[in-house]
Amino acid sequence: MLLARRSWHQSRPRQKQLANSPVTLNDLASDGKLLWLYCTDCGRERDIDPTSLPLPGSMPVPSVGKRLKCSQCRGRNVTAAPELHPGGVTQYRERFR
Numbered sequence: 001m002l003l004a005r006r007s008w009h010q011s012r013p014r015q016k017q018l019a020n021s022p023v024t025l026n027d028l029a030s031d032g033k034l035l036w037l038y039c040t041d042c043g044r045e046r047d048i049d050p051t052s053l054p055l056p057g058s059m060p061v062p063s064v065g066k067r068l069k070c071s072q073c074r075g076r077n078v079t080a081a082p083e084l085h086p087g088g089v090t091q092y093r094e095r096f097r
């Protein structure tokens with residue numbers, strides 16, 4: 001990220017991460033970001049609070065999808081990534097309605 005945006009809940013600068021170290025659930029939480037989950041089987045997607053998962057905060061985000069199951073089709077092909085849009089994809093879509 002080139003622009004260091006600091007918001008009210010981030011009073012101190014974060015430790016600089018190595019470019020090749022994966023983002024973990026803790027990183028998302030400390031950034032105030034949501035976790036984006038996408039099911040490649042049925043296309044269901046949602047943004048969730050990373051702290052609401054019963055998974056260790058040290059878990060890299062790409063590994064999270066492998067631990068989850070789609071609540072709609074029970075598929076196991078779930079992709080996990082840091083939120084793509086501030087406030088989550090749902091809020092992003094609302095803007096174009």
Ligand SMILES: [Zn+2]
Pocket residue numbers: 039040041042043044070071072073074075
């Ligand atoms: Zn699904």
